[in-house]
Amino acid sequence: MHHPPAGRRSAHSAVALPEQPFFASAPQRAALARERLFVEGQRPTGLVAEPIIQSWQRCLVAHRQPGEKLAFDPVTASRRHGALQRGRPLLEAARPALERLQATLARTGVRSFLCDGEGLVVHSSPVPVDTEPVLGLASRLGVNLGEDAVGTTAPGLVLRTGQAVTVTREEHFFDLCGRLSCAAAPIRDRQGRLAGVLDLSTEGRAFTFDAAALVGLYASSIEDALLAEPDGDTLVLHFQADPRLLGTPLQALAGIDAQGRVAWANRAARSLLGTDDLQERPVAEVFGHELAVLMATAGTRGPQPLQLANGLGVWLRARLQMAPGARSDDGEGRRTPAPTLAPPAAEASTRAVAPEPAPSAAADAASTLAEHDHRLVLQALARNGGNVSRAARELGVSRGLLYRRLAAARGRPGESSGA
Template identity: 25%
Template structure:
């Protein structure tokens, strides 16, 4: 990168920081954090910092369950974006990628830029960037080329979304980064849609893994986003809720210290009852399908008596062949 271009970017960042633009622009507010709070210089050319191998292993272990939940979604996202010169990074809440997908032909370039496992991409180290700024602001964003704080990162385009764990807490960030000069902002917007979809699937899978014995239901909210999930036990008590469901239903950490009757959730007992009945109907239908309609075998598989299963089938109007 030429000295004139480097100086021009640094000057532009410093001028924006000195103006009143930070009150109106989230980007300039991030630049100001990078300069004033973290004491970074936009013209700094030092390469990204890396964790040691033991430190990286510890970081990965801290979110091991989430990493396992993310595997298929990372593969699917990479299939969508890898062919256009992008890599996929799953970073922990400290901004350190612990899992990565990328094409071997691009590995040298991405490693040079620090788009690799173990690199440190929080705002404290790298200033405004996709992973670090996403984790600070907890929102989906794209930091496109010269929107980066450091001049040395202005050839990158990074689209990142936050990932919340089964307790609704910020746990990680999912990033798609590119070093291609021809990556347009319009295409970055398409990548953003793919990243958000992958995050929803990762959060849902992680939630299911956290409550393996519970029924996972869409929360009874007006706008049923795919992320608004609740976990209900065999007694129809709510034992878990995703961040989307917590926000929509006003469920706090304190609320879930003891199980909540599902019928007591906002949205009305009738609506909740319908959701629970539909979920139970599905369980019974799957049990009957696996036993070729044999009620006795299905009852045994469900660990209930034949008479109880008959009552449930009649109440839920589930048809059977035997």
């Protein structure tokens, strides 16, 4: 094996290459890999990860050089404005997780970035520009972190491959990025397309924790929130092999539309169901039960046992998510959330597990989400003596919404408002 002469350093960094044929540390291996490819023109197979090598090669084919200066200039104002408008659903879904992440990272010196599906920065945590000049440039809204713009980085590789990745110091293509370490993970939409990239980066220091695990956890949380955004009446299924995982970022989530088809499923759900081919498949084919059986579990006390079509036993909580119109104001300018029928995760995990619904109960269950929704309204009215205001407060919706739902029910054949 070739090794450089004594005292020689790689063109990219100050990492000295030892006088021995084997390199124990990752920085030494990365420095040798750069020496092999950029100086000697040899492919450094085995010294760094294959995606890194392929990215370096793409940069070279594009006639880029490691010593080039990078400006990290934002895109044009019009393109930035368009990106922020298109990315609004992503930002809204991500905001709670980003706030928690910023608090988690507060004393670590690690910064967080959120890019859209094109690699443009749409959110970043505060960066002290005087001590972290490169991240200060990269963190500006509208900066393109794609491979074509800034070479080999974790966000750029996620955009290129769709897979989570970590890129440390000398593994970056450009010399200017040699003080950075970054870990990034993808965020996908309901159609499985790349909606965004979450990145954790640090400048001048190494990660002191498993950044890949943390960024993956928060990316999954953002993806779940994005998937679960209301879009028509939907039965949302929360399930896992262990009921204690319900209500955590590790829970499986799937949305069932009013026609009884799978509208979307998160990564955990796809893993438990054993396939990525889920969209628009009949719920009975995927979950092994008809829509009426699953709807009968909505609002029950505690998680329910369920056997999936593939034979796997899981624990299930279900809730009916109303269409976006449910998020109306209460007549006084306040926004009201859609009702959540399932108990909180902590409460559900400690309650006694209810038995699986009997076939007779499933047969009596409403056959559509709209009918089930109407029954819930009528039950709330009955519990509150017909008082619409109290029923609305119990369900967490406005009085106007209840009146509209009751009026709509009167227009359906065979329906009576019961009010």
